[in-house]
Amino acid sequence: MATVAFIGLGNMGGPMAANLIKAGMTVTVFDLMPAAVDALTAQGALSAKTACGAAASADVVISMLPAGKHVSSLYLGDASNKGLLDVVSKDTLLIDCSTIDAATAQLVGSKAAQKGIEFMDAPVSGGTAGAAAGTLTFICGGTDAAFNKAQTVLTVMGANIFHAGQVGAGQIAKICNNMLLSVLMVGTSESLQLGIDNGLDPKILSDIMKVSSGGNWTLEKYNPCPDVMDNVPSSKGYQGGFMVDLMVKDLGLSQQAALASNSSTPMGALARSLYVNHARQGHGRLDFSSIFEQFSQKK
């Protein structure tokens, strides 16, 4: 049974680590917040005083951090700390599940490769509910060997595990998907409101478009118009779900990639502008389907 080091025990990392423990793995955790560590040790985790300490003897290291700079510090070190690449052995598998810029993933990957260590980026989707249920989607970038070896741990935490390509490809595929998701959400919102403004019942219109050429994930699972679908954020005051601020973060990553590759993404760029405006009007903590309210008449 693999021994795992888990670094970063936030809303996502905490339940992910818990699932590994439940599966009987030996998990050593680290987080800057003592309370987050305590919650995991109470479930059977070991703890370490530093990230390097947790990782030193693990077969697999998993990290789940907020942004590229944290990932870079963790693996490459910084002014005050060694990086994981300085302490782990060559047969350790490093898996970063954070959603960050592809450039940082590729930098860490190439530094790891220089030392003969396997590194894989494996950003997730599925939210905190998926993390708790062990039904996350992982989109992985790395070698075939790394991808195969990672199955042991990833299948415990997730239901869908994709191999997008080499290191960095996981990040790219995820932000391509999330950029497209934002376009689906905005496009569906404005189409539904156009129908409503012209006298249509949004439920009927949704039913028609769902099985027609306008069909898309948001109509299927996450209708943005209140009271069309039960148990989705739009029918609960846009609470819960995937926050506008997080969509703004992912759209920022997609635009960063588009700048780096000199790509044109007019719809994704427009979606980002609309979501930033929405956040700046004070709606950053609502679910991202609340963009619907930009199109409806304020009561």
Added chain:
Amino acid sequence: MATVAFIGLGNMGGPMAANLIKAGMTVTVFDLMPAAVDALTAQGALSAKTACGAAASADVVISMLPAGKHVSSLYLGDASNKGLLDVVSKDTLLIDCSTIDAATAQLVGSKAAQKGIEFMDAPVSGGTAGAAAGTLTFICGGTDAAFNKAQTVLTVMGANIFHAGQVGAGQIAKICNNMLLSVLMVGTSESLQLGIDNGLDPKILSDIMKVSSGGNWTLEKYNPCPDVMDNVPSSKGYQGGFMVDLMVKDLGLSQQAALASNSSTPMGALARSLYVNHARQGHGRLDFSSIFEQFSQKK
């Protein structure tokens, strides 16, 4: 068995009428082009010298015409001709399958209602292939009575028959759907190209997004990136399918509706601009998935 008058025997109307004949109905046809009429009489249709002549004794009248002005002339008449509303009996059911502006559909519908005649707008999707195979989708606007009575003829020509609401609702629902489709197509194209520009294989990226939150009809049925999917226009030089010029027409109708209802459709309006630019660069007769080429690097 119903007697049917069919007015407008173009690429869509011709095969639709043919399916009614095959089903054993008595069909009287009219078109301004003699060759189009001849093709149908050869299959067993009767013909009439005028649209009014065809319609006068029919149980059901079906029209399939290019634009609102033709529909208006047909039903309401013009300087030189009577309209169908002047000649048909009260128990005739009028079904217009053209894709036109909702305002014209509503005008014809209200004039018909004043005379006690049932009128329904029932625009189709599915293209010439669907017309020939009898697998069209009909999106209907009209009373329940009209909708129920229309089943006899619509089920012969189509596989999916939706009731969107009152007269005009069929047109609105169709253009909402097609506007959304254009957004899916552009958004999917730019997302795939962003992936390609960053080293991803478009087939793998498509497979991932298709079953993730970016999933949509274009990934499922109509991938715009060449050689990802067999037997779609993108793998055949963007020939066949649904022409850019027709998408421009439908996006024009959606913007006309948005102006009338003072609605905001930023994605749909942007898609229209990109499609008009694409058409103006000389690509109006390519399939609408060719918008992908606006994002890829010209070789």
Added chain:
Amino acid sequence: MATVAFIGLGNMGGPMAANLIKAGMTVTVFDLMPAAVDALTAQGALSAKTACGAAASADVVISMLPAGKHVSSLYLGDASNKGLLDVVSKDTLLIDCSTIDAATAQLVGSKAAQKGIEFMDAPVSGGTAGAAAGTLTFICGGTDAAFNKAQTVLTVMGANIFHAGQVGAGQIAKICNNMLLSVLMVGTSESLQLGIDNGLDPKILSDIMKVSSGGNWTLEKYNPCPDVMDNVPSSKGYQGGFMVDLMVKDLGLSQQAALASNSSTPMGALARSLYVNHARQGHGRLDFSSIFEQFSQKK
């Protein structure tokens, strides 16, 4: 000295008619609101019971109405009233100063031409302040003869009088200008906010861009950022000036023209979407420079 009939005495029409009276002309007025008529007769106008009555014996007819349907009814008549074209003599000059769709202007113009009557569209800019001061801008569409003859009255009410082309050209030129204005306003707003977000003083940035290649009318006369410029709406809580709702109307007219000519206007269409969203959030009666607030962080 010309005798003038003035139809439509609203916020703009009232002061325009008053200036003609002050210049010593014989002005017969008509409006559906008795109070509006009384205000002008108190200043020396004659009044008539109907628009046709006012126009019958005038050398020049000037109209200032809200929308195309009113202009159409006035000149062409409707179910209950004759139109001006039925009552005026051939040597009457008809000038419509309303801002309406070009198609209606062209329809009225062609009907007038069939009767040998000169009709000119002459939409204005300059607002109620310009109307009162007699410093409006007129953008005219009509023959050279009509344009020359109109100078007598237009120079009394305005400071800049342009001849854009044949009938309808005045409307087209005005909505091209106002569409461009909306783009300048949004573009300037987001550029200033980008500077502010990166630590720049908006006054300094405005001073630099004003004399550089970013220079435009909004930086010169109408800075949207509060407290950069004195005596503009942005420094007075976005009160006064040109309302968001009116910009939405003009952007609707520009999109109507773009649909009719199958033109692509991505920036203008996007500006319209942003302004409609702004209006729907409850800001329709603020000055149009308040679009700046869509980009700034809500406090």
Added chain:
Amino acid sequence: MATVAFIGLGNMGGPMAANLIKAGMTVTVFDLMPAAVDALTAQGALSAKTACGAAASADVVISMLPAGKHVSSLYLGDASNKGLLDVVSKDTLLIDCSTIDAATAQLVGSKAAQKGIEFMDAPVSGGTAGAAAGTLTFICGGTDAAFNKAQTVLTVMGANIFHAGQVGAGQIAKICNNMLLSVLMVGTSESLQLGIDNGLDPKILSDIMKVSSGGNWTLEKYNPCPDVMDNVPSSKGYQGGFMVDLMVKDLGLSQQAALASNSSTPMGALARSLYVNHARQGHGRLDFSSIFEQFSQKK
């Protein structure tokens, strides 16, 4: 008389250095291309074997390089070379005239400040013609002391010298301006084409809008519609001027800044997408006013 080191002798840097020589200054130059160095020594410059050698004894160092990474290497050094900050004395004034990301300018500035050395970013506009004529515009970021001291050299090379704020502010102000310029250019292009499509003469429409609320720099100096204005790129097959590829670079910098500050720039982002598409269709080396051709009908 100041002694100057000039690093980077490309299309812009070469003529800028030449103007300093003509003004009687002692100029020591460096460039990786020997031919570029030779061209300047032929005009009286001294040369050095390295950038550090050129800078070591200068009162003022001026650099003109393609991108942030070159500026970073020059001032901060890299794996194989010392940086200028390692060799110059505290009373040397460092002026970087490159157009780069503000973050790099701020990084170099803060490293310089740590050593007590004045650094100023001073990106230019005005093109190669302005560089040759000594009429460039400089937009400077730095302390008042640095700005004042820089006048001696900047006034020799430029006609307009702005002080935008602290270090980095020059870059921000320049990209705000250039982003706004791109919006003016696209907005003006689509407005003119909308007028043309509706029968207007673009010259007359330009004349009207230029003095109305649509007035902007492009109508004044750089009309994008062929044959409206003499001696501009649009009337010379879009040759010369400011290349599409350079506008794409500047729009990339503006979007980089917008991502860093979490700002929304819908018009600027859309302009970038349209310019990238235009470049990818093979027009990257045309003047940036050629975006007009995206809106006109291809002949």
